[in-house]
Amino acid sequence: MTTPAITPARVLHSEWHKLWTVRSTWITVLASVGFLLGVGILMGATYTSDGGDSDVDTVILTLYGSQLGAICLAVLGILVTAGEYSTGLIRASLIAVPRRLPVLWAKATVFTGVVLTVSFVAALVTFLTAQLFLSDTDQAASLADEGVLAAIAGTAAGVTLLGLIALGLGAALRSVPGGIGAFIGGVMVLPEVLGMLPYDAVDTAIRYFPTQAAGALGSATPMETAASPGAALLALCLWAAATLIVPALLLKRRDV
Template sequence: MTTTTAITPSRVLRSEWHKLRTVRSTWTTLLASAALLLGVGILMGATYTPGGGDSDIDTVVLTLYGSQLGVLALAVLGILVTAGEYATGMIRATLTAVPRRLPVLWAKATVYTTTIFTTSLLTALLTFLTAQIFLSDTDQAASLTDDGVLTAIAGNAAGVTLLGLIALGLGAALRSVPGAIGAFVGGVLIVPEILGMLPYDAMDTAVRYFPTQAAGALGSATPLPGAASPGAALLALLLWAAAALAVPALLLKCRDV
């Protein structure tokens, strides 16, 4: 007599978590992102001069400036989580084990989101507190209990996580690691900057809700001039991430593999 193991969401989640934590690239990219955030934060704190060009920058933005670089590593990890399986051919075994397919995508997104948000939040807290050692006697001195600081740190973590989730969706849709990286860098990072230079007020308003600009608004303890409100920025990022996942979900239902 043979027995079959029921495919449940928890088992699919455990499978995806096992794959994520046992791949060397996961720890390499997480360490790279953390090192960039912490290193740049310490550099900004150690080299800060009161009354200089950075004196009008929000304290959280100043100390977590490295997240703009770290998000690239997290985006690459998101792409590897999905497109990497197509590159190795492992996706065939995965979809054979889970014939309904969509639970695989949702499990990958859930495991990735949980891992990245947790590590990003802890790293951001450590970076802020470390940078404040250097900033304690300056006009950029702040604590976690100051208005908006803890919310901005959490917002920074949420922003980079959702940007990475968009990259994960691109990887699942394009099924190519180089192609997804190119699409993320070009479409998510570069195109909004080009559109923002166009002399049209409507375009300037629209660009505020593009992924990178919305993520920036989430990570500031004080309102940024010309940026979306934190609530609107979070909603925009959630919609971008949902759209990025909806495309591969549709393709999984329509394609053979």
């Protein structure tokens, strides 16, 4: 009996199956959607035109819950990689795929496809639902308005790339607590600390840090203190690539 050949499609199918057969995937995905939709409805239902928030971008206002959702999906990204090291399942995965790197790329590909799709659909539904409450206010908007659909897609892209960075951190550190700590401390807290320094060069550099770049992608109107959407997207892609290169190198050099 011949052993089935290891193909990219089979590795992808394996990672897809592993992703959806663990309870943590459903919990984190549903929590992410719940935060996004719940906060969006809350913002829409409680908004008043004389409340002082008329200068807030409409997409940012309705999708404010994406920040909480991004944390849930970042945890999922860490569990996708570091979770296998904690359970020992990674040994079976690497024995099945001796070249090793296809396992990492398959995990990243499946994660990206799932999170991008879920985030975009959830953001779209949240925006449209919130607009039911905002239709008679100064925050009323539609998908046909300039920049709105791009900002919704940008929000989904930002959340996805932040999750991909978390996935890379989990793969590099091979520890769920370590990955979560590195993501919260290095990706979310560090830019806020650096922002306290009184240097213009630091302020400019911070615009291209992951969370700040993701925020720039989710605005329908240009933000004076943020990077342009194109530059922000490029920065996020480079951050994600960098965090994936490290575990790729480690996979080639370490025994497991």
